[in-house]
Amino acid sequence: MITLRHFEILRAVAETGNFTRAAEKLYITQSAVSHAIRELEEKTGTALFDRLSKSVQLTRSGRLLLEEIIPILSSCEVLESRLNCLEHRAPLHIVSSITIAAFWLPKILTAFQKDWPDIPIHVDVVSAANAIEVLRNGKADIALLEGTAPQGPFTCSSFAAYPLFIVCAPDYLSSNKELTLQEFCAEKLLLREKGSAIRDTLDSVLYLSGHTVQPVWTSVNSLALIEAAKAGLGITILPDVLVNESLSQGKLIAISVQELALKNELIAVHHRDKYLTTPLKALLAYIESAM
Numbered sequence: 437m438i439t440l441r442h443f444e445i446l447r448a449v450a451e452t453g454n455f456t457r458a459a460e461k462l463y464i465t466q467s468a469v470s471h472a473i474r475e476l477e478e479k480t481g482t483a484l485f486d487r488l489s490k491s492v493q494l495t496r497s498g499r500l501l502l503e504e505i506i507p508i509l510s511s512c513e514v515l516e517s518r519l520n521c522l523e524h525r526a527p528l529h530i531v532s533s534i535t536i537a538a539f540w541l542p543k544i545l546t547a548f549q550k551d552w553p554d555i556p557i558h559v560d561v562v563s564a565a566n567a568i569e570v571l572r573n574g575k576a577d578i579a580l581l582e583g584t585a586p587q588g589p590f591t592c593s594s595f596a597a598y599p600l601f602i603v604c605a606p607d608y609l610s611s612n613k614e615l616t617l618q619e620f621c622a623e624k625l626l627l628r629e630k631g632s633a634i635r636d637t638l639d640s641v642l643y644l645s646g647h648t649v650q651p652v653w654t655s656v657n658s659l660a661l662i663e664a665a666k667a668g669l670g671i672t673i674l675p676d677v678l679v680n681e682s683l684s685q686g687k688l689i690a691i692s693v694q695e696l697a698l699k700n701e702l703i704a705v706h707h708r709d710k711y712l713t714t715p716l717k718a719l720l721a722y723i724e725s726a727m
Contacts, residue, residue, distance in 0.1 A: 438475065438476065438479050440508075440509070440512060441472065442472050442475060442476050443505040443508065443509055444462065444509060445458065445462065445464075445468075445469055445472040445473065446472075446473065446476060446484065446498075446501065446502060446505065447502065447505065447506065447509060448461050448462050448469075449469065449473060449485065449492060450494050450498070450502055453491040453492060453493065454491055454492065455469045455470055455473075455492065473485065476501075480497065480501065482495070482497045483495050483497070483498075484497060484498035484501060485498055523713040523714050523715060524552075524554060524555070524714070524715065525554055525555070526555070526713065526715075527555065527556035527557065527558055528555060528556070528557050528558070528577050528578075528715060528716060528719060529557075529558045529559075529560075529575070529576045529577050529578075530557065530558070530559045530560070530576065530577065530578055530579075530580065531559075531560045531561075531562055531566070531567040531570050531571065531576045531578075531579045531580070532559060532560070532561055532562075532567070532579070532580040533561070533562075533563070533564055533567065533580060533581055533582050533633060534561055534658075535582060535598075535633075535658075535675055535677070535678070536580045536581075536582065536702055537559065537561045537580075538677075539677045540580075540596060540702065540726055541559065541580065543726070544719075544722050544723055544726050545557060545559075547722055548718065548719055548722045551718065552715050552718060552719075555715050560576070563631065563632070564581050564582065564583065564586075564631070564632070564633050565631055567579040567580075567581060567705075568581070568586045568588070568590075568705070571590070571705060571706070571707055572588065572589075572707070574707065574710070577706065577710070577716055578704060578705065578706045578716070578719065578720070578723075579704075579705040579706070580702065580703070580704055580705075580723070581633065581702070581703045581705055582598075582633035582634070582700045582701070582702055582703070583633035583634075583636055583637055583700050583701065583703075584633075584636065584637075584640075584701075585701075585703050585705070586705060589707060589708050589709060590705050590706065590707060590708060591705070591706055591707075591708045592703050592704070592705050593703065593704050593720075593723075593724055594701045594702065594703050595702055595703070595704055595723050595724045595725075595726050596701075596702040596726055597699050597700065597701050597702060598675045598676055598677060598699065598700055598702070599675075599676050599698065599699045600634060600637065600638075600673050600674065600675060600676075600698035600699060600700060601673070601674060601675070601676050601679050601683070601690050602620075602671060602672075602673050602690065602691050602692070602693055602696070602698075603665055603671070603672060603673075603674070603679050603682070603683065603688040603689065603690050603691065604665055604668075604670065604671040604672070604688065604689065604691060605665060605666055605667065605668040605687070605688065605689075606686065606687075606688070606689050607668060608665075608668050608670070608671070609691065613689065613690075613691045613692065614691065614692045614693070614694065615691065615692075615693045615694070616693070616694050617642075617645055617647055617693060617694055617695050617696060618647070619693075620671070620693040620696065621642070621647050621648070621649050623670065623671050624652045624669065624670030624671065625649055625650075625651040625652060625653075625670055625671055625672070625673075626651060626652065626653040626655070626661045626664045626665055626669060626670045626671065626672040627649070627651040627653065627654055627655075627661070627672065627673065628654070628655065628656070628658065628661070628673075628674075629654050629655065629656050630654075632656070633700055634673060634674065634675070634700065637698055637699075637700055638673055638698060641696060641698065645695060651670075652669070652670055653669070653670065658674050658675075658678050661674060662674065662678065662679060662682060662688070665688055666682065666687050666688060671691070673698065675700070704720060704723045704724065706720070
């Protein structure tokens with residue numbers, strides 16, 4: 437079988453014009469060189485070298501073959517030079533929740549890419565349930581989630597947290613800015629969809645207290661809930677980073693509900709059986725220092 441080694445020997449003989457010097461250049465025996473050239477000539481069915489009295493010289497067929505193999509050998513040599521740095525060029529794939537992608541991830545990736553500028557990074561912003569499914573199937577390196585750590589073959593680390601604010605328009609409630617849990621559940625509520633980290637956190641607390649809610653609005657879009665709350669259509673619960681501007685402008689006010697203090701943990705998750713490359717370990721370190 438003809439291999440790359442045959443082609444390396446052909447090139448060495450062509451460059452040195454001598455079987456002995458080609459053998460010395462490649463640190464092999466002269467008989468190995470002669471044997472390889474003979475196998476190539478048998479395979480091609482023609483002489484590749486003219487054996488002259490003191491040297492060998494490529495035949496026209498030999499020159500044609502050399503022209504074909506030089507680009508191949510050059511490519512192989514370039515590839516070999518890169519083999520020991522594959523980890524430093526392999527892309528990373530992140531799946532992230534919307535809030536983390538908007539308020540934490542840009543800062544993390546900006547810092548990371550100052551030290552790892554050659555690492556391509558692909559980010560998909562998806563729901564928490566979809567993120568875990570992508571991670572479980574091995575199609576992502578890391579998932580950034582809000583709320584409760586997922587069950588399964590995962591390694592999880594909390595790297596930050598945010599409080600959930602209960603807000604409404606300034607004139608939505610007459611004067612009472614503190615509600616009982618029962619009063620809160622009876623209000624017009626503008627909530628994120630079931631399965632979202634925010635809704636899951638709320639529903640878990642209410643379930644433990646023996647309460648449930650029937651929202652008048654359910655939305656996958658937090659901005660829609662903010663605008664509905666500003667319009668006086670009800671009470672919404674959202675991360676502080678999403679409502680701080682409206683609160684500072686006086687377009688929303690924060691209210692308190694007895695026994696309802698809510699916050700979400702931000703969690704970095706990776707499959708515990710996944711090999712962690714050096715850049716991925718570095719990214720995890722940047723994430724964990726994001727607090």
